[in-house]
Amino acid sequence: MSVAIYPGSFDPVTFGHLAIIRRAARLFDHVRVLVAHNPAKRGLFSPTERVALLAAVTAGYPQVTVDLTDGYVVEYARHIGAQCLIRGLRGPEDAEAETHLADLNRTLAPELETLLLPAESDLVTVSSSDLKARAERGEPLATLCPEPVARELRARFGQEACS
């Protein structure tokens, strides 16, 4: 069985992440989306809230599951027998950072291959941080994230409705 792991902060999940998950689910029998929690980095959503949002928006993909770790991603990958680690690429900045990370992970776990999937052109600018900034300003979120995420963001920033 082919197993891939897709780690990240997902604070919160966006349509950019979801597109990567959808494409990964076509390539692998099982995709584990992993909220990799760094206790030193405080996010808007708690790690368990991020997992709950991811689980809600990936419910339609039977081969996708979601989990949380505050340990090493490569250790987690080894534990579940993943052959591949998926990351997304939005542009040259991501490419540089992701290539570096892939190199580091190759040193730690040579058996784990990193697969970098390029962002779809209409999602290339979508990021969790931009989404949060727009939510805080009360801007429309419908093209950036699924409705359950938009609803949580509006609640966080004390807004009733802003599509």
Ligand code: ADP
């Ligand atoms: P991290 O803090 O680990 O980068 P993120 O949640 O920001 O976590 O991103 C997780 C992964 O998803 C990263 O590989 C990132 O490049 C990728 N990603 C984020 N947004 C997009 C997008 N719009 N299109 C494609 N990949 C994306």
